[in-house]
Amino acid sequence: MNQTNQNWSLEQQRVDEVVSEISRRIHLLEQETLDTKSEMIDIRKNFWDDVTVNFDDAAERAETFASLKQQAELLSERERTHRQAALQLRTLNKLQHSPYFGRIDYAEEGEQSAEAIYLGISSLRDGSDENYLIYDWRAPVSSLYYDYPPGPAQYETPMGTIQGELQLKRQYMIREGVILSLFDTGVTIGDELLQAVLGGQSDAQMKSIVATIQREQNRIIRNERSRLLVVQGAAGSGKTSAALQRVAYLLYRYRGVLTADQIVLFSPNPMFNSYVATVLPELGEENMQQTTFQDYLVYRIGKAFKLEGPYAQLEYALTNADEPGYKARMEGIRYKASMNYAQLMERYLVYLGEQGLIFRSLLFRGESVVDADTLKAYFYSLDHSIAIPNRLRLVAEWLLEKLKEREQAACSEAWVEKEVELLDKETYLKAFQSLKRQKGFTEESFNDYDREHRFLAKYVVAEKFKPLRSRIKKLGFIDLKAIYRQLFTDPAFAVSIANGGCKLPAAWPEICAGMVNRLDGGEMAYEDATPFLYLVERIRGFQTNTSVRHLLIDEAQDYTAFQFVFLKRMFPRSRVTALGDLNQSINAHTSGGSDGFAALTELFEPEETETIMLMRSYRSTRQIVEFTSRLIEGGDKIEPFNRDGLEPTLTSAAGETELHRLVSCRIEALLSAGHGTIAVICKTVSQSRIAYEALGKAVPELRLLEKETESFEPGVIVIPSYLAKGVEFDAVIVYDASSSEYSRESERRLFYTVCTRAMHELHLYAAEGEWSPFITDEAKRLCALESQKTATVNSV
Numbered sequence: 001m002n003q004t005n006q007n008w009s010l011e012q013q014r015v016d017e018v019v020s021e022i023s024r025r026i027h028l029l030e031q032e033t034l035d036t037k038s039e040m041i042d043i044r045k046n047f048w049d050d051v052t053v054n055f056d057d058a059a060e061r062a063e064t065f066a067s068l069k070q071q072a073e074l075l076s077e078r079e080r081t082h083r084q085a086a087l088q089l090r091t092l093n094k095l096q097h098s099p100y101f102g103r104i105d106y107a108e109e110g111e112q113s114a115e116a117i118y119l120g121i122s123s124l125r126d127g128s129d130e131n132y133l134i135y136d137w138r139a140p141v142s143s144l145y146y147d148y149p150p151g152p153a154q155y156e157t158p159m160g161t162i163q164g165e166l167q168l169k170r171q172y173m174i175r176e177g178v179i180l181s182l183f184d185t186g187v188t189i190g191d192e193l194l195q196a197v198l199g200g201q202s203d204a205q206m207k208s209i210v211a212t213i214q215r216e217q218n219r220i221i222r223n224e225r226s227r228l229l230v231v232q233g234a235a236g237s238g239k240t241s242a243a244l245q246r247v248a249y250l251l252y253r254y255r256g257v258l259t260a261d262q263i264v265l266f267s268p269n270p271m272f273n274s275y276v277a278t279v280l281p282e283l284g285e286e287n288m289q290q291t292t293f294q295d296y297l298v299y300r301i302g303k304a305f306k307l308e309g310p311y312a313q314l315e316y317a318l319t320n321a322d323e324p325g326y327k328a329r330m331e332g333i334r335y336k337a338s339m340n341y342a343q344l345m346e347r348y349l350v351y352l353g354e355q356g357l358i359f360r361s362l363l364f365r366g367e368s369v370v371d372a373d374t375l376k377a378y379f380y381s382l383d384h385s386i387a388i389p390n391r392l393r394l395v396a397e398w399l400l401e402k403l404k405e406r407e408q409a410a411c412s413e414a415w416v417e418k419e420v421e422l423l424d425k426e427t428y429l430k431a432f433q434s435l436k437r438q439k440g441f442t443e444e445s446f447n448d449y450d451r452e453h454r455f456l457a458k459y460v461v462a463e464k465f466k467p468l469r470s471r472i473k474k475l476g477f478i479d480l481k482a483i484y485r486q487l488f489t490d491p492a493f494a495v496s497i498a499n500g501g502c503k504l505p506a507a508w509p510e511i512c513a514g515m516v517n518r519l520d521g522g523e524m525a526y527e528d529a530t531p532f533l534y535l536v537e538r539i540r541g542f543q544t545n546t547s548v549r550h551l552l553i554d555e556a557q558d559y560t561a562f563q564f565v566f567l568k569r570m571f572p573r574s575r576v577t578a579l580g581d582l583n584q585s586i587n588a589h590t591s592g593g594s595d596g597f598a599a600l601t602e603l604f605e606p607e608e609t610e611t612i613m614l615m616r617s618y619r620s621t622r623q624i625v626e627f628t629s630r631l632i633e634g635g636d637k638i639e640p641f642n643r644d645g646l647e648p649t650l651t652s653a654a655g656e657t658e659l660h661r662l663v664s665c666r667i668e669a670l671l672s673a674g675h676g677t678i679a680v681i682c683k684t685v686s687q688s689r690i691a692y693e694a695l696g697k698a699v700p701e702l703r704l705l706e707k708e709t710e711s712f713e714p715g716v717i718v719i720p721s722y723l724a725k726g727v728e729f730d731a732v733i734v735y736d737a738s739s740s741e742y743s744r745e746s747e748r749r750l751f752y753t754v755c756t757r758a759m760h761e762l763h764l765y766a767a768e769g770e771w772s773p774f775i776t777d778e779a780k781r782l783c784a785l786e787s788q789k790t791a792t793v794n795s796v
């Protein structure tokens with residue numbers, strides 16, 4: 001038996017031993033789970049038998065509550081144990097299938113011999129509970145595996161740095177308890193495991209990458225120092241993957257202190273949410289909270305307006321260039337995303353502190369209780385050094401007093417009498433109960449007609465004033481919509497607010513007219529939504545969430561300055577991990593060029609901020625990365641992972657009918673080649689619908705994905721460019737890569753994003769005209785130029 005075979009058989013022997021220990025644990029745990037389950041059922045069944053219920057007097061009541069509480073606690077403790085056991089079982093089942101993926105032999109400085117450390121998705125000790133059979137990939141010592149080749153190596157522990165020598169680094173692929181491959185790094189050239197993983201088919205769900213985390217990704221995952229961690233990385237460099245493993249790491253590192261619901265991931269769209277939703281459960285952790293910024297906007301202001309979404313705005317930007325007002329709106333979109341607008345808003349807030357807040361009269365039964373002018377006068381009579389939200393609270397208190405007076409007066413008004421007479425039996429009883437509780441009324445006192453009547457009148461009035469009181473408490477007496485609108489009503493107004501201190505765009509008057517028009521029609525444009533909400537929060541006082549400790553913002557290049565400010569204010573105690581690629585800025589507001597992540601980094605002190613660049617691209621084959629990196633400036637710095645595939649193809653068709661025939665043939669060929677996810681990517685939704693109509697007949701399995709789509713499923717799909725952001729496909733067909741679709745500088749990043757979605761194959765088509773100018777001659781030389789004839793022959 002040669003050395004390799006001997007190693008292999010020894011390793012398999014160890015896998016067998018570990019798997020048998022895991023099976024033993026599973027068996028034990030299953031037994032325990034069964035016991036806990038039957039205990040839970042018992043407690044639920046006999047809940048009321050074991051509680052003595054007696055409400056006769058205060059002492060009995062207290063005893064009843066104590067006994068109820070005890071039973072409930074017992075039940076919830078059993079439920080917790082059951083939940084934990086279920087989680088543990090899930091992890092053990094995964095370990096049984098593949099107990100570990102790596103091994104390092106590490107000799108600590110001063111130690112005679114090296115210890116063999118096996119890495120898996122979770123730790124496991126032997127039967128004596130003394131030795132680790134498997135170390136969790138997140139344990140301090142495990143970082144050696146990701147950070148060093150064999151040789152001198154060190155790692156950090158809470159007690160300090162440990163120095164030593166890494167004597168062996170071995171990788172395994174174990175499935176169903178059988179070692180399928182095993183190799184030592186330093187012996188093999190290139191990363192075989194990574195090759196195998198990346199060469200596989202794409203999936204409807206993102207996969208965990210723990211077995212093959214790269215050193216620079218490990219820096220992101222284990223970063224604990226910075227309050228703001230910015231990850232700027234090339235397309236497919238593993239930003240999202242690293243972020244998700246980071247969450248798993250943090251949950252491990254701060255177990256007992258940090259829980260999954262204290263971590264929030266902001267993703268670009270609901271489909272992306274579904275795409276990444278299984279990574280953490282795969283790693284045996286609960287999922288963090290996932291949302292989109294748009295969801296939040298809808299939650300906050302979706303009832304008050306017909307709210308435009310980011311994709312509708314982008315669709316407008318991409319398709320309406322010939323419409324009147326287009327240039328002005330685009331200028332408005334860019335302006336409203338900028339720091340200049342944020343400064344204007346600050347000045348406006350200063351102005352509002354002195355004058356200009358718009359109030360709503362408080363009406364009761366159509367008559368004013370306090371009119372808007374009186375409210376305004378009272379507000380501005382208060383000390384101006386008190387912040388607006390605090391002054392508004394003082395106004396609310398003052399108003400509640402006024403309301404009390406009005407309420408008292410109302411009791412003797414004629415309408416109350418009528419209301420009392422109309423009280424139905426149920427309300428009458430309710431009133432009686434409520435008065436009995438408040439005033440110690442008895443049956444006798446309720447027989448006194450006058451008193452009864454007086455109190456029923458009071459009850460009726462109080463009920464009628466309830467909504468008004470709640471409106472006051474919610475500061476509903478300020479007209480926030482009108483206050484935002486005021487900034488646009490007269491273009492000269494904002495000029496006077498800016499007062500030369502901050503810039504206004506040239507098209508300001510047109511921007512104002514468009515905005516007022518939309519608002520009066522009950523609509524809120526996407527570019528106005530966050531600034532409006534920001535103004536609302538500054539006036540009413542920010543609603544903060546202090547329980548969230550980690551905020552992850554994926555596709556951060558598409559957020560505006562306002563959105564960052566907003567998130568920072570909303571989650572004041574949270575650390576932020578922002579992941580983005582400026583070359584993939586696909587939004588309407590950065591079409592004139594981007595100032596990078598400056599708007600975000602400005603919100604944090606430089607010493608609490610760290611930026612990590614990822615330049616190696618893992619998603620696509622070398623041929624695809626070499627092509628796509630030539631589509632953008634600075635692309636020469638992107639390093640492809642060395643995985644070979646076919647060259648991208650460029651096929652020009654003679655007209656649309658021919659285009660559809662060629663694309664259908666291509667899809668057929670890709671399906672025959674075994675590709676599971678194939679995307680025909682169009683620039684817009686409108687174009688996607690046309691493509692879907694035309695291709696659907698020849699490709700019956702074709703599906704159209706639009707913005708409402710909530711889940712990502714494999715198959716053949718037509719998808720608009722911006723929805724494909726963040727996800728990947730085995731093969732990508734660019735439906736129209738001609739200059740008529742992608743030629744403006746603002747479309748370059750869109751084109752780059754589209755092409756970088758491909759893992760194994762990339763095919764570009766043009767029905768007529770020239771190729772997009774972004775495909776330079778150099779880029780063309782990296783492609784197979786297919787004539788119609790060869791394309792047909794190749795495909796069929």
Ligand SMILES: Nc1ncnc2c1ncn2[C@@H]1O[C@H](COP(=O)(O)OP(=O)(O)OP(=O)(O)O)[C@@H](O)[C@H]1O
Nearest residue numbers: 209212213214235236237238239240241618619726
């Ligand atoms: N260390 C790794 N091991 C295995 N696969 C990896 C690794 N890093 C990245 N990948 C794979 O590369 C692909 C791209 O990763 P991911 O989507 O995280 O990149 P990204 O930087 O967020 O991409 P984009 O910005 O283009 O959306 C995924 O299939 C991911 O599984």
